[in-house]
Amino acid sequence: MNKQRAADYVEVGEVVGVHGLRGAFKVRCFADKEAVLQPGSQVLVRGPGKKERCCTLTSSGTHGRSLLVRVEGVEDREEAQSLVGRTLWIPRSHMPPLEEGEYYWADIVGLEVVTAEGRPLGHVASIIETGSNDVYVVRDRQGKGEILIPALDWVICSIDLEKRRMLVRLPEGL
Helix, strand or coil: CCCCCHHHEEEEEEEEEEECCCCEEEEEECCCCHHHCCCCCEEEEEECCEEEEEEEEEEEEEECCEEEEEECCCCCHHHHHCCCCCEEEEEHHHCCCCCCCCCCHHHHCCCEEEECCCCEEEEEEEEEECCCCEEEEEECCCCCCEEEEECCCCCEEEEECCCCEEEECCCCCC
């Protein structure tokens, strides 16, 4: 994989555990379509305090609520265990096209959040997947306060990726 800018990559999952003795590991996939992690795909493995590592997927398949993945060069449980907590990234160009009004999580995290009345709330720090709808975790600028905003059409007025801004209409009580 060629050296590219970080913006050219999309985070698609996190290694959450190992499986068996032959280097397989479990991935919590952030993409709706697990098709982004297919055998033969190139992934960039990133983690805190460790060098990035480019790998080729040799196998992947569903395993409960996660994906079971193997990559070239990881042949035993100990090597797989060293990847736990690291994230998987793929080139943005390999992501499937989105429908109108859909966004990749990687594009949502970091957006400035402002109410329809113009009151700044903070930035999207993370996203919680609930099953029925996602929830945006918005932290204020000082990192002290947190608001959970449901990702529903009647709450999210607009998302402007160029301006890195999300306009919201908060439900009563938030």
